[in-house]
Amino acid sequence: MKRDDGGTAIIEFVFIAVIVMVPLVYLVVAVADVQRSELAVSQAAREAGRAFATADRVEQAMPRARAAVEIALRNQGLADDATLRFVAAGASCRSAEVQPVLAAGAQFTVCVIRSVDVPGVPRFLSGKGITTIGEYRVHIDDYRAAS
Numbered sequence: 589m590k591r592d593d594g595g596t597a598i599i600e601f602v603f604i605a606v607i608v609m610v611p612l613v614y615l616v617v618a619v620a621d622v623q624r625s626e627l628a629v630s631q632a633a634r635e636a637g638r639a640f641a642t643a644d645r646v647e648q649a650m651p652r653a654r655a656a657v658e659i660a661l662r663n664q665g666l667a668d669d670a671t672l673r674f675v676a677a678g679a680s681c682r683s684a685e686v687q688p689v690l691a692a693g694a695q696f697t698v699c700v701i702r703s704v705d706v707p708g709v710p711r712f713l714s715g716k717g718i719t720t721i722g723e724y725r726v727h728i729d730d731y732r733a734a735s
Contacts, residue, residue, distance in 0.1 A: 621707055627664065629700040637725075644690075671700070689728075
């Protein structure tokens with residue numbers, strides 16, 4: 589008894605392609621989401637550091653740094669849910685916070701920390717998600733005039 593196998597190759601190809609492509613597309617979307625957050629926090633830390641360093645007074649500098657973080661995240665289409673921290677120059681972003689100053693020669697690190705949810709995974713399964721950290725080391729100009 590001879591069977592006619594005509595047309596089954598295309599069905600097998602579509603079936604295998606769906607099985608392979610769906611996880612691959614999910615992986616690409618998940619990695620792109622994390623990468624977008626990583627780029628956003630890096631840019632946010634850099635802009636916050638620059639905004640802080642160019643302020644005239646510390647009272648102006650803090651709101652400027654927070655606004656810079658918000659703008660950098662919004663430019664990437666992300667919510668303003670990042671944490672802005674200042675730590676000692678060269679220290680880890682998980683270190684104790686310091687109060688940054690605008691004194692000539694002062695150095696500190698600006699940290700922007702944001703948690704990214706894994707796409708398509710409920711919050712109770714993914715926990716805190718993936719943490720992305722942006723760091724920027726600020727060195728206040730040695731010749732800055734005291735204000």
